[in-house]
Amino acid sequence: MAERTKLYFASDVHLGSGTYAASREREDRLVRWLDMIKTDAAEVFLMGDLFDFWFEYKTVVPKGYIRLLGKLAELSDAGIKIYFFKGNHDMWMFNYFEKELGATVVSDELVIERNGKKFFLHHGDGLGPGDSMYKVLKKFFRSRLCQWLFARIHPNLGIGIANYWSQHSRVAGAKDKEKIDTQQEWLVIYCREVLHKTFYDYMVFGHRHMPLDIALDKKSRYINLGEWIYYSSYAVFDGEDIKLEYFT
Template sequence: MTARNKIYFASDFHLGAHPRSTTRERELRIVSWLDTIKADAAELYLMGDVFDFWFEYATVVPKGYIRFLGKLAELADLGIKIILFKGNHDMWMFGYLKTELGVEIMDNDLVIERGGRTFYLHHGDGLGPGDRTYKVLKKIFRSRFCQWLFARLHPNLGIGIAQRWSAHSRIASGGLEDFQGEDKEWLVVYAKSILEKQHYDYFIFGHRHLPLEVDLPKNSKYINLGEWINYNTYAVFDGTQLTLRQWER
């Protein structure tokens, strides 16, 4: 029997992203990948924007994603620890997924230590210099008053508005991101600023939509997990080494 001793990290599935016709094929890819890791996974960290939009009304959640959610339930029932980060697209996750699947929901950053290595984990939105407009919007969207107002909308209207909004997002445009250089990559700059105060062996983020491995000072490393529309990339820690990989069926 294979030992469950590996830790997996993935981000930015954007299930439900425009055009929605592509979601089923992407969902099947993700489910197939989850099937391959369930034999040796001890923990699974899904680092935000798993859904292109998510909002939990008192008695309604967005339809779809049954295969994906069922697979998460299967992994949780096997004893695999699942941590689901809120991203900028699915920040309105509350208690439904925790209750139904037994996953942990993370609002912000998380620091863990495994195998003598320290990991700084965050979706990546709103960190580092710049992007001031989004940082203001994030505070508004995460406020309880804004969530209360949105919940007053009928789900057909509220979810419809969100889907039209996401149709104009950068992930919906289909373009590939380019590496901007360490001095212009906000998450690299942010990681370096954290290292001035506290050492971590690995900084793992999503949000950037570009798989990246960047060596940082003090033998630290920045990993961006990419996304699953173009790259199908993930990271795995085997107890000794963290590697960024691309999944192919």
């Protein structure tokens, strides 16, 4: 068996988006990827919007995704560390994955150092210039008041409303990465502002649905993980360097 030393990063799978058949196919693809990487993965970072919607009631979670959850349990039981990042579609994660999988749930950024390389990790929503309306909504949706109010709604109604909202907050834009002005890309602007204060070798995000690897300066890079609707893209750190790859 290969030694487990690698870090794997993926984002924006949006399970539950589209038709049931399309979501199941995407889930099966992700499970095959997890099965492939389990031989050499030390840590797996699922960096937001794994689900198109997620809310944990006290005794209820959204049904489905049993193949994915079973595979994640297998990895966890094998000693592979799993991280869940809250995205803008699945920000209402609480302690379910911590209790069932021993996972770490990350609300905002996570800073880690591995093999002498420093990583800044974040889903990517609400950062950088602009998008002021979403930043206000994010604060409200993450507030205890909003979560308490939503929890008072019966799951049949609450999850139905949330799925309708989520389906209309569309998964889009993945095919336009060639049109991106990398100097004006708002997460690149954010990264360069952060680097004025603190050095990171790699700044890794999801959210933008575009696989991107952009030099921020001579030593630091911005990595966007893309998504799993068009690209099935992910990143892997082998102890020396990080690179984008595509699962087929």
